[in-house]
Amino acid sequence: MSDAPTLARPAPATIAAPLALLAELTHRCPLRCPYCSNPLELDRASRELATADWKRVLSEAAALGVLQVHFSGGEPTARRDIVALIAHAASVGLYTNLITSGVLIDRAKMTALTGAGLDHVQLSFQDTDAASANRIAGLDHAHEKKLAVAALVREAGLPLTLNAVMHRQNLDRLPAMIELAVELGAQRLEVAHVQYYGWALPNRRALFPTYAALERATDIVEAARERLKGILTIDYVVPDYYARRPKACMGGWARQFINISPAGKALPCHAAETLPGFDWPSVLTTSLSDIWYRSDAFNRYRGTAWMPEPCQSCDRREIDWGGCRCQAFAFTGDASRTDPACALAPDRPILDAARADALGPETEFVYRQIGGAPKA
Amino acid sequence: MAAARLIVEGATVLRFPPHVKFRLDPARDRWVILAPERLLLPDELSVEILQLIDGAHTVDDIVDALMVKFSAQREEILVDVIALLQDLTDKGTLVA
Numbered sequence: 001m002s003d004a005p006t007l008a009r010p011a012p013a014t015i016a017a018p019l020a021l022l023a024e025l026t027h028r029c030p031l032r033c034p035y036c037s038n039p040l041e042l043d044r045a046s047r048e049l050a051t052a053d054w055k056r057v058l059s060e061a062a063a064l065g066v067l068q069v070h071f072s073g074g075e076p077t078a079r080r081d082i083v084a085l086i087a088h089a090a091s092v093g094l095y096t097n098l099i100t101s102g103v104l105i106d107r108a109k110m111t112a113l114t115g116a117g118l119d120h121v122q123l124s125f126q127d128t129d130a131a132s133a134n135r136i137a138g139l140d141h142a143h144e145k146k147l148a149v150a151a152l153v154r155e156a157g158l159p160l161t162l163n164a165v166m167h168r169q170n171l172d173r174l175p176a177m178i179e180l181a182v183e184l185g186a187q188r189l190e191v192a193h194v195q196y197y198g199w200a201l202p203n204r205r206a207l208f209p210t211y212a213a214l215e216r217a218t219d220i221v222e223a224a225r226e227r228l229k230g231i232l233t234i235d236y237v238v239p240d241y242y243a244r245r246p247k248a249c250m251g252g253w254a255r256q257f258i259n260i261s262p263a264g265k266a267l268p269c270h271a272a273e274t275l276p277g278f279d280w281p282s283v284l285t286t287s288l289s290d291i292w293y294r295s296d297a298f299n300r301y302r303g304t305a306w307m308p309e310p311c312q313s314c315d316r317r318e319i320d321w322g323g324c325r326c327q328a329f330a331f332t333g334d335a336s337r338t339d340p341a342c343a344l345a346p347d348r349p350i351l352d353a354a355r356a357d358a359l360g361p362e363t364e365f366v367y368r369q370i371g372g373a374p375k376a
Numbered sequence: 377m378a379a380a381r382l383i384v385e386g387a388t389v390l391r392f393p394p395h396v397k398f399r400l401d402p403a404r405d406r407w408v409i410l411a412p413e414r415l416l417l418p419d420e421l422s423v424e425i426l427q428l429i430d431g432a433h434t435v436d437d438i439v440d441a442l443m444v445k446f447s448a449q450r451e452e453i454l455v456d457v458i459a460l461l462q463d464l465t466d467k468g469t470l471v472a
Contacts, residue, residue: 017403017404019415020415064403065401065403065404067401067408067410067415068410068413068415070413095397095410097412097413119395119397119410119412120395120412120413122412122413157394158395159393159395159412159468161412161413187412187468188412188413188468229381229466230380230381230382230465230466231380231381233467233468
């Protein structure tokens with residue numbers, strides 16, 4: 001981006017320490033979900049960080065003030081060193097969360113992960129109907145394996161969160177998904193409507209729900225929250241395309257999270273590699289402290305000084321932090337614009353047009369695969 | 377996870393489950409609660425209450441201890457304590 005604002009570099013003392021590290025260990029995954037939030041250009045296995053690099057990053061993160069590490073991917077258990085990395089994270093005092101599809105976890109692996117000090121498992125489910133779930137995941141028997149893994153997690157005494165990405169093809173079974181979470185002994189359920197980044201963008205006509213369907217889903221979640229108070233906590237994410245105010249993406253650019261890509265690039269969010277005009281710092285050449293406090297990439301949209309109007313004078317500027325930079329870029333070609341998910345954004349008509357397009361005739365899935373990015 | 381909601385009362389004995397960590401954060405010099413995909417930053421009064429959660433003492437015991445420490449009325453402390461502990465129990469942050 002040529003017109004990026006050049007900001008005076010804030011002194012480190014004015015920047016709060018990061019709270020969480022998102023460790024995207026690999027882009028390899030047995031599943032091929034057509035809404036995967038990974039970039040269309042996936043990192044190949046040969047580019048992945050070595051075990052020693054990840055251990056160093058985890059130690060640096062803890063020293064910097066990070067409290068929680070989320071091991072993600074791709075499928076993080078596709079890494080042969082997953083147990084060693086969790087053990088290392090636990091040894092430096094990090095709270096460890098495994099975000100997994102579950103399909104590579106057997107009883108022995110679960111025992112090893114628990115022994116390493118794993119604190120929590122977030123397990124994805126694609127649907128409650130096995131045939132539909134396996135079609136969405138692009139993998140036979142995935143659903144059956146996930147049911148078995150949920151039981152292994154609870155047998156190990158670990159808390160379980162179910163992650164359910166919802167869309168046009170499974171939204172009718174939201175009540176069944178909530179019941180499944182209770183039956184499996186989950187403590188939390190994330191009901192996340194698809195957000196249209198990454199692989200979801202070329203699939204949006206296959207996935208996007210009508211407004212009436214979204215409203216029904218919201219009513220179902222609200223009733224279930226009341227009914228299941230003290231039994232199941234439900235987190236709910238609505239699609240930006242129907243929002244009136246933007247989400248505070250990542251809690252604000254470089255305010256809480258550091259994301260590390262499989263190849264070692266440090267990003268303020270997992271989608272940020274789609275933004276041009278950045279020289280993303282690598283953990284292979286730069287310390288995490290310098291990345292967080294001193295890199296241009298992390299400082300560029302930090303705080304409120306970079307904001308255009310109407311954000312700059314908005315009383316919500318420190319609530320939603322201007323929304324999502326990746327979405328602003330995807331819609332307007334300029335990452336420093338107000339996120340069109342805000343009804344006050346000058347570019348709001350672009351989002352209205354995208355919503356109308358997403359409601360067009362349903363298309364076939366473009367499945368996620370390495371080297372398989374659809375032509376623009 | 378229990379199949380029914382636990383109602384916190386004077387005789388209830390609560391503890392942190394193994395996956396919830398209530399600890400001092402040296403980088404920020406404050407107490408934090410680390411839980412599944414949650415980070416809670418309890419205020420000073422909440423920290424006083426939570427430091428008395430040990431899986432052995434009842435809610436009434438905790439209220440008695442706080443009455444002495446803060447020279448306060450039992451009823452007003454009880455309301456604050458129950459409100460905090462019920463909220464954390466509903467989130468699974470505390471268990472019986």
